[in-house]
Amino acid sequence: xxxxxxxxxxxxxxxxxxxxxxxxxxxxxxxxxxxxxxxxxxxxxxxxxxxxxxxxxxxxxxxxxxxxxxxxxxxxxxxxxxxxxxxxxxxxxxxxxxxxxxxxxxxxxxxxxxxxxxxxxxxxxxxxxxxxxxxxxxxxxxxxxxxxxxxxxxxxxxxxxxxxxxxxxxxxxxxxxxxxxxxxxxxxxxxxxxxxxxxxxxxxxxxxxxxxxxxxxxxxxxxxxxxxxxxxxxxxxxxxxxxxxxxxxxxxxxxxxxxxxxxxxxxxxxxxxxxxxxxxxxxxx
Numbered sequence: 001x002x003x004x005x006x007x008x009x010x011x012x013x014x015x016x017x018x019x020x021x022x023x024x025x026x027x028x029x030x031x032x033x034x035x036x037x038x039x040x041x042x043x044x045x046x047x048x049x050x051x052x053x054x055x056x057x058x059x060x061x062x063x064x065x066x067x068x069x070x071x072x073x074x075x076x077x078x079x080x081x082x083x084x085x086x087x088x089x090x091x092x093x094x095x096x097x098x099x100x101x102x103x104x105x106x107x108x109x110x111x112x113x114x115x116x117x118x119x120x121x122x123x124x125x126x127x128x129x130x131x132x133x134x135x136x137x138x139x140x141x142x143x144x145x146x147x148x149x150x151x152x153x154x155x156x157x158x159x160x161x162x163x164x165x166x167x168x169x170x171x172x173x174x175x176x177x178x179x180x181x182x183x184x185x186x187x188x189x190x191x192x193x194x195x196x197x198x199x200x201x202x203x204x205x206x207x208x209x210x211x212x213x214x215x216x217x218x219x220x221x222x223x224x225x226x227x228x229x230x231x232x233x234x235x236x237x238x239x240x241x242x243x244x245x246x247x248x249x250x251x252x253x254x255x256x257x258x259x260x261x262x263x264x265x266x267x268x269x270x271x272x273x274x275x276x277x278x279x280x281x282x283x284x285x
Contacts, residue, residue, distance in 0.1 A: 001206070002195040004187060006213035012254055014112045015189060015215055016263050019252050021054050022107050022114030023266030028053075030268055033120045035097045039078040043089035046105060047075035056109035059192050070235035077104040077117075079237075081137075084180055084221050084229055084246040086236040097123030100137040102248045106192060113192050115217055116264035117250035119144065136224055137245055140177065144222040144247040147171045147179070149276050151200060151218045155253055155260040156278070161196055161207035168200040168220050178227035180246075183238070185217040188252060210255045215263065219250035 007015065028049050029042055050056050058075035072088075079087035079102040080095070087093075087102075095101065104117035119141045150171040151164040168179060185198030196208055200220035225244025232239060240246050252263040259278045267284035 001208055004195045004208055004211075004214055005189055006211060007189055007215055007254070008213070011112075011189065012213065012215070012263075014110060015114070015252070015254070016265075018056070018107065018109045018112045018114035019116070019263035020114075020265055021056065021109065022105055022116050023264045023269055025049060025054065025105050025107065026103060026116065026118045027266045027268035029103060030120070033095070033101060033103070033122070035095055035099075035122050037095050038091045039080070039087070039089040039093040039095070040074075040091040042078060042103070043074045043076050046103075050075065050105075050107055054107060054109065056107040059106040059108045059113055059115075063192070065193065072236060075105075078102070079104070079246070079248070081245055082240045082243050084223070084238045084240060085183060085248065086238055088234060088236055095122050098134055098137070099123075100141055100245060100247060104248075104250065108192075111190055113188050113190075114264060115188055115192070115250065115252060117219065117248055118269070119247055119249055139175075140222065140224050140245050140247045143172055143175055143177055144220060145249050145270065146273050147200075147220045147222055148218055148249045148251065149273050151220065152251065152253055152260060152262075153276060153278055155210055155218075155255060156258065157210050157212060157255065160209045161198060162203055164218060165199040165202045169202055172222055178223045178225070180221040180223065180227055180229060182229055183221055185219045185250075187214070187216045189215050212255050212257050214255045215252060217250050217252055219248055221246060221248045 064071040099122040106115040151168040154163040187194035225242040228241040
């Protein structure tokens with residue numbers, strides 16, 4: 001079993017700072033995520049904010065793990081509708097009412113990484129009665145938010161990483177939804193992607209037990225149809241094989257002595273589901 005980093009209190013506070021700024025980046029972009037805007041325009045706004053306001057850098061821009069693939073060409077990943085993950089922002093991809101959109105951002109600052117993603121539903125009720133998001137899209141986005149929190153709620157010393165996968169699976173299975181197997185959460189800290197790999201489905205091999213100081217992401221990718229994926233030929237974009245909708249949320253979690261804490265926290269992040277017992281969103285007022 002690969003070694004998982006146990007972070008010091010000082011490192012955890014550094015991760016809390018960069019995590020809050022990564023979440024703040026999503027707050028910043030929220031009012032700009034609307035019909036008629038290209039995903040490239042959103043990406044450019046976020047890169048400018050990252051560099052000039054947060055005084056950080058994008059961890060995604062030029063990312064090429066192993067050095068054998070195609071370097072990622074943009075600062076963020078923006079995945080629309082049937083795109084599961086790693087959607088490359090493009091001037092040709094114009095958001096429209098009814099779309100569901102995942103925006104995934106990772107920044108690096110002072111030697112630490114902050115990584116989180118958030119779902120957006122395009123289209124709101126107006127006097128002109130614009131097209132509303134589909135019921136299926138809203139249902140999937142809400143279910144995926146609950147799925148992520150079901151996994152996070154399992155985190156406390158004495159339990160193990162497989163408990164996350166079991167909880168995520170049990171949450172969405174009765175809804176007829178499926179979880180992508182090929183991608184999962186990851187350790188994070190002074191490296192972008194570290195140990196462990198966090199599966200969001202049950203696995204048969206033993207997994208490590210949670211220990212205070214471990215930091216990782218929980219980020220289930222949930223499909224409205226089957227779990228199967230397909231890679232596009234741009235080297236990055238992953239879509240649902242059956243073209244069904246897909247949604248994802250992501251938060252950074254640190255194991256504490258008694259449970260867990262969330263490190264990617266901002267004023268604009270949604271409230272956790274009412275049934276969540278292990279964490280309460282801070283008051284920013």
